[in-house]
Amino acid sequence: MSKSGNFFFISILALFLIFAAGTYMKAQTLQPAWMKDSQLKLEKELIGKYGVSQSTRIQKGLKQTAGFWREDDGNADIFENFILTNFAGDQATLDVMFTRFENLLEKLNGHLNEISLSFREQSELDHGHIYPFDETFAAYSPGAHITDDFFNNKLAFIVLLNFPLTTLNERLTDGEQWSRRQWAEVRLAQRFAKRIPAEVNMAVAEAVFITDQYISEYNIYMHHLIDAKGSRLFPPKMRLLAHWNLRDELKADYQDKKQGIAKQKMIQQVMDRIVTQTIPEIVVNNPDVDWNPFTNEVKPAAVKDFDVSLKSNLKISNTPEPDTRYAALLKAFLASKQVDPYSPTAPTLIARQFDENREIPEDQVKAMLESVLNSPLVPKIAKLIEERLGRPLEPYDIWYDGFRSKGKYSEAQLDEIVKKRYPAPDAYKTDMPNMLMKLGFSKDRAEYIAGNILVDPARGSGHAAGAGMRSAKAHLRTRVGKDGMDYKGFNIAVHEMGHNVEQTLSLNDIDHYFLSGVPNTAFTEAIAFVFQAHDLDLIGISAADPQSDALKALNNFWMTYEIAGVSLVDMEIWHWMYNHPESSPTELKSAMIQIAKDIWNTYFTPVFKKKDVVLLAIYSHIIHSFLYIPDYAIGHMISSQIEGHIRKSGNIGAEVERMVKAGSITPNLWMKNAVGKPVGSEELLNSTKLALEKLKK
Numbered sequence: 001m002s003k004s005g006n007f008f009f010i011s012i013l014a015l016f017l018i019f020a021a022g023t024y025m026k027a028q029t030l031q032p033a034w035m036k037d038s039q040l041k042l043e044k045e046l047i048g049k050y051g052v053s054q055s056t057r058i059q060k061g062l063k064q065t066a067g068f069w070r071e072d073d074g075n076a077d078i079f080e081n082f083i084l085t086n087f088a089g090d091q092a093t094l095d096v097m098f099t100r101f102e103n104l105l106e107k108l109n110g111h112l113n114e115i116s117l118s119f120r121e122q123s124e125l126d127h128g129h130i131y132p133f134d135e136t137f138a139a140y141s142p143g144a145h146i147t148d149d150f151f152n153n154k155l156a157f158i159v160l161l162n163f164p165l166t167t168l169n170e171r172l173t174d175g176e177q178w179s180r181r182q183w184a185e186v187r188l189a190q191r192f193a194k195r196i197p198a199e200v201n202m203a204v205a206e207a208v209f210i211t212d213q214y215i216s217e218y219n220i221y222m223h224h225l226i227d228a229k230g231s232r233l234f235p236p237k238m239r240l241l242a243h244w245n246l247r248d249e250l251k252a253d254y255q256d257k258k259q260g261i262a263k264q265k266m267i268q269q270v271m272d273r274i275v276t277q278t279i280p281e282i283v284v285n286n287p288d289v290d291w292n293p294f295t296n297e298v299k300p301a302a303v304k305d306f307d308v309s310l311k312s313n314l315k316i317s318n319t320p321e322p323d324t325r326y327a328a329l330l331k332a333f334l335a336s337k338q339v340d341p342y343s344p345t346a347p348t349l350i351a352r353q354f355d356e357n358r359e360i361p362e363d364q365v366k367a368m369l370e371s372v373l374n375s376p377l378v379p380k381i382a383k384l385i386e387e388r389l390g391r392p393l394e395p396y397d398i399w400y401d402g403f404r405s406k407g408k409y410s411e412a413q414l415d416e417i418v419k420k421r422y423p424a425p426d427a428y429k430t431d432m433p434n435m436l437m438k439l440g441f442s443k444d445r446a447e448y449i450a451g452n453i454l455v456d457p458a459r460g461s462g463h464a465a466g467a468g469m470r471s472a473k474a475h476l477r478t479r480v481g482k483d484g485m486d487y488k489g490f491n492i493a494v495h496e497m498g499h500n501v502e503q504t505l506s507l508n509d510i511d512h513y514f515l516s517g518v519p520n521t522a523f524t525e526a527i528a529f530v531f532q533a534h535d536l537d538l539i540g541i542s543a544a545d546p547q548s549d550a551l552k553a554l555n556n557f558w559m560t561y562e563i564a565g566v567s568l569v570d571m572e573i574w575h576w577m578y579n580h581p582e583s584s585p586t587e588l589k590s591a592m593i594q595i596a597k598d599i600w601n602t603y604f605t606p607v608f609k610k611k612d613v614v615l616l617a618i619y620s621h622i623i624h625s626f627l628y629i630p631d632y633a634i635g636h637m638i639s640s641q642i643e644g645h646i647r648k649s650g651n652i653g654a655e656v657e658r659m660v661k662a663g664s665i666t667p668n669l670w671m672k673n674a675v676g677k678p679v680g681s682e683e684l685l686n687s688t689k690l691a692l693e694k695l696k697k
């Protein structure tokens with residue numbers, strides 16, 4: 001996990017539509033009537049003043065500014081005066097303007113990031129009692145109104161008048177020829193590519209709240225699930241949140257040799273009923289009833305394992321949940337659709353996710369997903385899983401979890417070694433240059449990087465918080481117990497240190513602040529995983545297990561195969577909603593069931609030998625994450641590419657330094673610079689193939 005400060009503004013682009021509440025209250029989609037005349041007049045005047053060589057910039061700047069200008073920003077006189085005053089018609093003025101924005105926005109982002117870090121300190125660090133007001137400080141977002149402020153004081157319009165907005169297609173096709181400065185200008189302009197009215201932001205925030213709440217309260221009380229013989233397979237007090245906890249329990253049940261299969265089948269049946277909404281409304285989040293998910297029979301609970309009585313007002317019956325799941329998704333869609341008119345370069349949620357947030361075209365993502373789903377490796381690995389399980393595959397084996405190797409050292413032995421070495425966070429901090437040198441950084445560079453990373457005691461398992469400006473430092477938050485750091489904590493700390501190294505280099509050593517960071521989180525995660533995989537080398541013990549890498553590769557592939565299917569469901573349902581904007585929750589449900597079945601039948605039936613399974617649609621993210629799921633599948637592929645390349649080159653330090661200097665350009669360009677090829681599935685498929693061969697030997 002990382003909390004990346006140098007992404008601050010880019011994530012504001014993504015997040016401000018969720019959190020911001022505007023200062024202007026009226027939505028005006030129509031351009032003022034006088035605008036066309038003013039534009040023509042100004043175009044002539046500016047070309048007269050600065051020459052024909054500036055005409056393309058003048059036309060584009062005028063169009064961009066006019067596109068966002070509203071009547072309450074000022075009348076024709078104010079508009080014309082603003083344009084004449086603020087157009088930078090010669091290179092020298094443009095250079096000053098660019099540099100000033102770059103310096104000052106770094107300060108703005110950087111200081112806001114420092115404020116956020118401070119406000120969250122009490123709740124995130126191991127600093128004693130958290131008062132209710134500490135939580136309010138932690139939840140406060142000091143940057144939420146910046147885009148509104150910048151349109152109100154017209155700094156946003158100055159950017160739109162002088163720097164180009166681009167489409168993803170332009171960034172991909174022309175981007176390779178752009179200079180670094182051109183790229184930085186493009187990133188600056190992108191910050192102001194949308195101007196969303198307050199009430200639209202509120203609608204989105206409400207949809208986020210409603211879908212989050214629906215998902216976060218969807219618990220199944222497992223001890224109250226009854227099989228045909230009336231037995232309870234799951235222990236008392238087990239309350240599982242759909243779908244994450246249900247899936248994790250299903251994975252853990254592979255270890256239960258006696259009842260594992262019965263438990264897994266029952267969980268699959270519960271998931272099926274959630275997707276199809278045949279689940280009785282009264283069993284959701286309610287320990288007061290017993291339920292047989294196969295017959296769908298509901299009775300008053302015969303045992304009590306929770307004190308809460310959540311739904312005492314409801315009559316006990318198996319009346320199904322009234323398609324609430326799909327009503328929530330529809331809310332997410334309708335709110336997102338309201339943003340469309342205010343986002344001219346990405347006018348649908350689908351375009352905003354693919355073209356702006358991931359910057360990989362939807363077609364390319366689809367092809368990458370299909371290349372995994374259609375891979376001839378799928379039946380081979382499926383067969384291997386069947387051999388390992390000793391039975392034919394069941395649909396829930398999309399979550400097969402058995403590609404694991406046993407390490408040379410026990411967890412207790414590792415705990416002992418690490419605790420002795422790192423009794424307190426300071427000991428880890430002191431050892432950082434040494435660890436970085438073992439990863440291939442030179443002494444100078446290792447000391448420089450370590451000098452930019454502070455180590456803090458975390459409350460949770462740990463995370464990495466990057467700085468937002470060059471004068472600030474990155475934070476490695478790590479968990480250290482009273483008797484020292486245990487192995488699990490150390491393993492996470494090394495992962496987070498990987499994030500911190502990326503954050504430090506891609507901010508402090510970058511040529512343009514607007515290009516700081518990496519293209520998206522998958523890139524920083526890949527670097528963090530490379531570090532994490534070498535954790536034992538850093539403390540001088542070699543526990544290399546020849547099979548562990550191969551097993552890891554197969555596990556990775558199987559996870560990608562599963563999430564690629566879910567990704568296609570996520571993508572198709574959003575297209576369906578855009579094609580059927582007037583649909584009811586019930587119609588949406590039918591569409592979802594059909595889409596999930598079709599994708600299953602195409603890509604999973606050939607190896608699972610079962611048709612019309614709806615499991616792929618169980619992901620909670622489909623309901624509340626606004627088309628985020630493909631990022632998980634892409635992330636596996638990006639990781640394979642980066643890790644594969646670093647493994648081949650052998651020098652982690654040198655390669656990480658070289659790679660991250662590309663900064664936050666598009667993923668395809670970054671990857672070409674890093675490994676010589678655009679983002680794709682090839683490396684994932686290759687490493688899986690090699691792993692399979694290695695295990696056969």
Ligand SMILES: [Zn+2]
Pocket residue numbers: 001002495499525528
């Ligand atoms: Zn991470």
